[in-house]
Amino acid sequence: MPGYDDDLRLAHVLADAVERVTTSRFRAEDLRVEAKPDLTLVSDADRDAEELIRGQLKRTRPRDAVIGEEFAPTGSGPRQWVVDPIDGTHNFVRGVPVWATLIALVDDGHPVLGLVAAPALGRRWWAALGSGAWAGRSLTSARQIHVSQVARLDDASISCSSWTSWAAVDRERQVLDLARSCWRERAYGDFWSYMLLAEGAVDIAAEPELGLHDMAALVPVVTEAGGRFTSLAGVDGPYGGNAVATNGLLHDEVLRRIGTG
Structure with a gap:
């Protein structure tokens, strides 16, 4: 290495x-x-x-x-x-x-x-x-x-940027339903959602439209903190044009609820 x-x-x-x-x-x-x-x-x-x-x-x-x-x-x-x-x-x-x-x-x-x-x-x-x-x-x-150890959606804190932006990828209803399943929802926005996730203060962060320059620096911080960072299609890394980041424990469930794969 x-x-x-x-x-x-x-x-x-x-x-x-x-x-x-x-x-x-x-x-x-x-x-x-x-x-x-x-x-x-x-x-x-x-x-x-x-x-x-x-x-x-x-x-x-x-x-x-x-x-x-x-x-x-x-x-x-x-x-x-x-x-x-x-x-x-x-x-x-x-x-x-x-x-x-x-x-x-x-x-x-x-x-x-x-x-x-x-x-x-x-x-x-x-x-x-x-x-x-x-x-x-x-x-x-x-x-x-380090990311959190929260393993249940009803104990999780989610940050999903602006809620209306999800209409652009036809996921507004799914994201709102996911947020309602969580303990707490906020829209901290931009880099901050992902840094709070890496610190364990947030458990799920996602955005529907992002560029490589928006995500490339976030990926190592999230993954080295123990989390997972993928596209909505479930592909690891910053190349999918959108982002789903979690503490890892919640990732499969989040993708099942709002993913496009």
């Missing part, structure tokens, strides 16, 4: 640099916001943050490819850095502190490293293949995290 310690340290360095950009623009009165062709929002902070990450990766990992949300992919080869400069842009532009920078390393098609940095919340979560999942403010201030 290859080691990814150096790459993980680099991911934290990248997050440190990006944090200076994103926090300086958070709640800035002159923040520039545009609508992209898909009607999602992008700010000058999104673009500046991704350009910064790309520039540092070009210097430190020139042989690696880079895939980001805001600009075209660069490079080729088995190692790919997948970046979402601000996951939760809609929160960011409205002054809601639930947003994060997502940095992942995919090696030969497998997400092997993920870092989620949420500076407005004062938290980071990270994992590398075989090294466990961790949360804290930095590498030197961290605790290992």
Whole structure:
């Protein structure tokens, strides 16, 4: 098994640099916001943050490819850095502190490293293949995290993004029925649902429409914490265009209720 310690340290360095950009623009009165062709929002902070990450990766990992949300992919080869400069842009532009920078390393098609940095919340979560999942403010201030041991839906807490978004994949009724079967339902949204799951505070998280840049960094954190991350069709990993994450114990039942496989 290859080691990814150096790459993980680099991911934290990248997050440190990006944090200076994103926090300086958070709640800035002159923040520039545009609508992209898909009607999602992008700010000058999104673009500046991704350009910064790309520039540092070009210097430190020139042989690696880079895939980001805001600009075209660069490079080729088995190692790919997948970046979402601000996951939760809609929160960011409205002054809601639930947003994060997502940095992942995919090696030969497998997400092997993920870092989620949420500076407005004062938290980071990270994992590398075989090294466990961790949360804290930095590498030197961290605790290992684990998913819950909840094994029954009626004891489970579920977070499913916005309920109306499930109509797009014809799963609105199924998801509402699943939520009614759970002890508690909330819509924490974006990266936060999955990090709460990795910490054991949430037991089920799912979203109907996501891109690779939305998911690649989440997968190692969830799986190294002991959970499972698949598409609605039940395929492991971040390539299905949607996500179901659980503590593992509940996964088969959740897929049976809302899956498309």
